[in-house]
Amino acid sequence: MDDIPIPLPARPVRFMHRLRAFMRGRQLAYRTEKTYCLWIKDYLRFHKMRRPEEMGKAEVDAWLCYLASQRNVAINTQKTALNAIVFLYRQFLGIELGRLDFDRTSKGRRLPVVFTHDEATAVIDGLQGHHRLIASLMYGAGLRVMEAVRLRVQDVDFGHHCIIVREAKGAKWRRTLLPKSIVAPLKAQIDLALSIHQRDLAEGFGAVYLPFALERKYPSAATSPGWQYIFPAPERSLDPRSDVMRRHHLGEQQVRRAVGRAMAQCGIRKKASCHTFRHSFATNLLASGVDIRNIQELLGHNDINTTMIYTHVIGIHERGVVSPID
Template identity: 75%
Template structure:
């Protein structure tokens, strides 16, 4: 349950616990919470554990400049660090930082690694079971690994042949493609998941985790088939927040390790990971002539510039540009 936030004290007194409580009141994703808290701790330790209330724009500028000049972080990494301290001061401490004047990093964003269709299918060919289906959704539907493992029965619309991604990055909801090749495998997987759920019910369990206190609003939802995870974990475990024994979804890290093993077996010598399958979804759509705005919507990007990075991946050969040596 590595994506479930641990419980906080009812009346938190420690600074970081109060900060985490503030983040959860705003429904920040747990991964965002962990990332922001990590950077805020880094900021505090950089200034010899001074309390943030004793610091301000000068100290923030010094830290962000240090990240650029000494740690040579990438642009997006520095932006994330900036977002973390802005949240700290604006939303938690309610203190205006004013105009910041830090050194911006000049380490550009890297072009993402992508697979050809043949490479992607070779990687999937060395996988099996539910992990293969999770990876197939990353390549066939453009899902992030966490979006794949979090899918629930109600998120698959077989009639419309689409997936509804409800717990996406930034707490956004979107629709994306459901490949025809995955219709039958998903039906089989859902039948298996509901069979496991029925067994849990028969043994006195069967309540699945629901976000945002939905269990209080809809008491029967936690045991309904619609809310069950499509990729249930092999074993039940204690929910660290409530102490309830329940079955969570399959672990993100387990899928990552399966993809890493498949990459090794496929002998594809690229710096690749689960996210490469999502990148490959986007680039192959672009190669097929799909409008960049549609790709942005399918991927769930806020900014079109984030999606535009894929035009740099496919740009050269698809424009009929060739080396003079090959003429």
């Protein structure tokens, strides 16, 4: 359960515990919390575990230059590290760093790897059960793996043929496509999930985790069918946030391993992963003539420039470009 925050003491004393508690008070996503803590620890180790209050602009510049020149990190990686340190000083410590002057990394952003349609369907065909359905959602609706495994029954609108992604990256909501080809298997999976939920209720369990203290506001929502995960975990487990025995959703790593095995069986040698399905969703829509703004909305990108990367991925033949020699 890698998306469940680690428990913290009631009265945090240690520096990282206080920092994590501060982040949770600001409603940062747990993935952001983990990423920021990772970079902040890296920064402190680089400076021999000195107290951050005793350091400032010069030390931050030195560390960011080290990431660029010695670690050779990518542009976006250095930006993430910078965001983490700025959060540490400006938000947590209340210290302004001023204008930073560090070497920008020269390692550019790579183009995303994409599947051809035949490759994507071959990988999906190599999967079974809920893994096959999750891969179909990633390719057919552009979902991230975490968004797919976290889907709840109420997130699928069969009447309007859409999926509501409520727990997306950055705590944003969006609507995306519901592929017609997976309507029947998705309904069957929901029926299975609800039957498991009924069994849990009969055994004295069945209360699912609710975000943002909704469980206190709506006491009966945790056991209602609409809030149940479509892809429940095979076993119940203890929720460290509340010490309640409940059924979580299927783990992301299980899906990643299954997709990796399917790619190996298909003989696909690309450096691909579950996220490649999302990239392939975008590039196939773009190649078929869908407006880039619509693709941006379906993917949930804030900035159109993030979506524009896919214009460099589609083949030049798909844009009507022919070599002079031909």
